[in-house]
Amino acid sequence: MVFEGKIWKFGDDVDTDIIIPARFLNVSEASELAKNCFADLRPGFATSVRPGDIMVAGNNFGCGSSREHAPLAIKAAGISLIIACSFARIFYRNAFNIGLPLLESPEASEGLSEGDVVRVDLAAGSIVRISDSTRFSANPVPEFMAGIVRAGGLVPYTIERLGGKTTG
């Protein structure tokens, strides 16, 4: 799977409370959650993201609460992929489960800046900055996890598999 988009840059230890503050968790529809994504840290983020944009962050992205509302809000806001130095474990699982791919790449986390446009190949684990062709490597995403992303998450992936369809 290949993604291309503009970078939104974040720092270390971005927690799920800052991704989607708990006061907005009285609903669980992704489109509603997206409206309040980063409401306190970056007001207007949700309306500024263009579909396909990519987030880049530092260490321990998604730490804190187990709320699946966090990756749901980010995905529904239009973000196609998150690249970080490392991810908190519950967030990592949640993101793939809802069909939002993640890539671990300390060098891209360090080298990419807000506004850069990159092309990312999930299976190859390669990240290329379009402007100067700088290449960053990441841990590739295994094929079955790319399959979960392609299907749109673990639920549609499971339904497809139970239905006997191939997910390639």
Place this chain on the structure above:
Amino acid sequence: MPMTITEKILAEHAGLDSVSPGDLIQVKVDMALANDITAPLAIRVFNEIGGGSVFDRHRVALVADHFVPNKDIPSAEQVKFVREFARSHNITHYYEGGDVGIEHVLLPEKGLVLPGQVVIGADSHTCTYGALGAFSTGVGSTDLGVIMATGETWLKVPPTIRVNVEGKLAPFVGGKDVILCLISMIGVEGALYSALEFGGGTICNMPMYQRLTMTNMAVEAGGKNGIIEPDDVTRAFVSERVPGDGVDPVFLETDRDAEYEKVINIDAGSLEPQVAFPHSPANARNLSDCGKVALDQVFIGSCTNGALEDLRDAASVLRGRRAASGLRLIIIPGSPRVYREAVREGIVETFLDAGAVIGPPCCGPCLGGHMGILASGERALATTNRNFIGRMGHPESEVYLCNPHVAAASAVLGRIGGPGDL
């Protein structure tokens, strides 16, 4: 093959003789848990993948504890959705209204989580039950929805970090201070993906409620689970609570020659009460280094420090004293049983005499959703587990974390301080 307690529990639940860190395994789940925020999403997943019956109606706990009593129409709709699901599936352990407590206080109290079990919850503080010698960890709603249907989940076996705590704790120092000290030592990702196994003389002498506080906050260091090998304290706690429906506790311990990823030693004999400054649980300082930090609100409660003994600790400081003028003191018992006992012992009266507001058992202001939200520029000291930006309200408010003794003393002082400052 020598194994840690975490590895033994996981191997047993995977039907394997042994497991090693990094192994991907499928385990049977003894108890699956969700709350009023995470259950609606999990139920939707459950319905989407087939919507048959739950794997075992006695092994799914649904606890409406976050935004209750319902704070607004959307949260009322969410609880209604969970309630109707619980009714239609005849879920034994559905709790709301006068039966509800904070999930991680309620389940151990009712004997619904036991040593040797695998407990998976759609709440990050599910790691609390490790204090009983269980493997317990938090997941998201999709994983939980699948578990509700199948009773199984896949896990990567975590490496174990052993934390040895030695020394006799000073007065007004407890499990909360030890765990804040550890998190400040290793950082909020210091135990990322790992099991945190606590042991040593200090832990052996620590009462269960303080052990639960410690394992509760394992996730604050990035840990997958926190765990303490069962001992006489565990056996005594469990023997008073086993529901007697044929489920027996299994007391396991780490083999002497098991391999640890790392061993951390903490000398707790000289440990002072700890206060975590904004905006990270890893920002702990010694109480004596806090300076004069004026407070608008003190909150005592939460899944971290909402046990009866926590309230007793607070009451021992507040007895005969009043919260400082202009400071809002909010106290929330962790469960109906804790509340009832606190009334019986006169603790609630002590709190009322001190000028406290007593909330019904629930998560309260901990996560900034309900009952005690902070305005911009306001500062709170809380016995909770997280002090991220905006955690308790306005993004320009501040949250400091501490133990119940320090919270109570600070409420009286109107600034951060300990019982010794009174």
